[in-house]
Amino acid sequence: MEKLKKIVISIIVAAVCMTAFAGCGTNRKRGPLDVKKVSYLKYSDSDRQVDFYVITDDYKVLHYSIYPEEGKTYDYFEGEFPSEGKWNVAGYEIDELTWTSMVNVLTRVNFMELLDEFPAANVEDGYYYYIRVETSDDVHESGGYEAGYRKDPENTRFSKARQQIEFVLNQAT
Secondary structure (H helix, E strand, O other): OHHHHHHHHHHHHHHHHHHHHOOOOOOOOOOOOOEEEEEEEEEOOOOOOEEEEEEEOOOEEEEEEEOOOOOOOOOHHHOOOOOOOOEEEEEEEOOHHHHHHHHHHHHHOOHHHOOOEOOOOOOOOOOEEEEEEEEOOOEEEEEEEOOOOOOOHHHHHHHHHHHHHHHHHHHHO
């Protein structure tokens, strides 16, 4: 009788565990992210130029050299730019392998889970780095002043994403 109780209890515990954990991980998509567009923004308070790049899944790269009007701020990710004549744009192309490598790195560093805004690093005259990734399911923006320059895991992940994007841009230009 005691052995039967143990078997019944074991079956019940197993059933409860299977039910409790059945949904775990179903929100996570396996495989590479379905990236549609990557935007990259780099600027310094001391520079008079902002570099804004848009890389799309059709292997096109647009590089906007922007000269912002003093005292004004723009949401470049949402398409806000200074008046005509305050920016130039150049177009380039990349190959499929370069695109795939970038998507794989963004997937591997789990970009969509990075901090929205990184705390400022203790650096003077540094750069602001922001990356926005748009997938078929979601949009995530991450970055900040000298984002990726500290040695903690979040900064390291951001740094790997930024370095890969800069590699892609160097391949295009």
